[in-house]
Amino acid sequence: MLLPDQRDRIEIVLVSPRNPLNIGAAARAMANFGFPRLTVVAPYAPHWREAKSAVGAPGLLATARETASIRQAVAHCTFVAGTGTLTHRMPEQPVALLPELGSIILRELERSRGRTGGESRIALVFGAEKHGLTRDDLAYCQTLVEIPTDPQQPSMNLGQAVAVCLYELTRSAASPDHPKPASPPAVSSAQLDRLADLVEQTMIAARYSPAAMQPANRHDLLLLLRRLALSPGDLRRVLGIFRRILWRLGDHHIR
């Protein structure tokens, strides 16, 4: 069982939820399992209002955060896990099975405890009802957590997917003999984005590839940076290097 202050560091992120009943069901599952923090990304406004004002809506809907993009939603998080089923895609990041989620979250909570600069958070991200998380959404995730469903009917209802994942966290994070490897403190998604921006500018300045390739390059870059598990010290060093390169490139262009 996660402690209340550990649950308070886990954000549930719903990307573009459409159906107010599903939003309500997700919020109810959060209340059932004691997870208070909800963020919704680009919800459809009328349905979002309807979900918040529904009779019996859990209080956490009223205090939910709303962001325009997944990038903003997870910017302050040091670890981001996307959820889904694997039937129709080949993921580009490491895949964990849902029963492993508890130990992953405990490891990351521990890892980000040593981080300086305020409280750090972990995000568990759920995609829109129709198609789940897109490839672009997943570029902000360190891991894709697979919910093991039947290949004949793989697609879960959003509220049920949230319930199953939070039950798993409530269930398995209980293990008291959890090993605590000495891992370096984590960096936030926003810090990785800043580095990605800088590297991207550098690539453009360096005329690395045609402009048409830019979105694909950015996508690969986001994935790459999340695979690296950079420490804050690593990050500072890499940022410093790229700032220097970019300055140099600009310098050369001007001259």
Added chain:
Amino acid sequence: MLLPDQRDRIEIVLVSPRNPLNIGAAARAMANFGFPRLTVVAPYAPHWREAKSAVGAPGLLATARETASIRQAVAHCTFVAGTGTLTHRMPEQPVALLPELGSIILRELERSRGRTGGESRIALVFGAEKHGLTRDDLAYCQTLVEIPTDPQQPSMNLGQAVAVCLYELTRSAASPDHPKPASPPAVSSAQLDRLADLVEQTMIAARYSPAAMQPANRHDLLLLLRRLALSPGDLRRVLGIFRRILWRLGDHHIR
């Protein structure tokens, strides 16, 4: 992971479900986790028709069994587990936590394999939306499985409760090193009811207590018989004894 033929022996029983959306959600969770057998007890007819005819309703709704009472629903089952949260009641039967359900079900599947007289089944029973399983419903259950929810918001949505329980079965029944204690084969709920009827008649014939006490006595009797874990041989013996007693009592009354 339970094998398909093991899942085929597990019946999901919904007692008096009201909301067609909840019925649909429960059926969808069953399809997601590969459990094909649904029984609904005394559903509200218009909503039951609506759930079955909904767009995208899983095929298992069309083949669902419908019974008038929980007694009929579980009559052929050798083990019946009720589900719920414990906040507002003091249960009268053994309580297991949901994470234990997988090993309990595997043990009971093994135990009932040696049983003669056709295939035996296990039931997982869910109460109505408003109040969950009643005390009378629970009298047909060997065990109450508790879903570990937050005391501040204990009551789960029906579809989400089904999803969480079936996920747990999919998850934990996987353990290959499950111990197989040599336990006696099981008897069905209907066989226990036959014995309860006989014992009740005997109590009445013996003027055991005032007529006003009869419902309470029957309730206690149902619970007692389910605690005993009678083998088929035990059952035959006890039935034989009570038939004899009843015949004797009638005999005395006539003379």
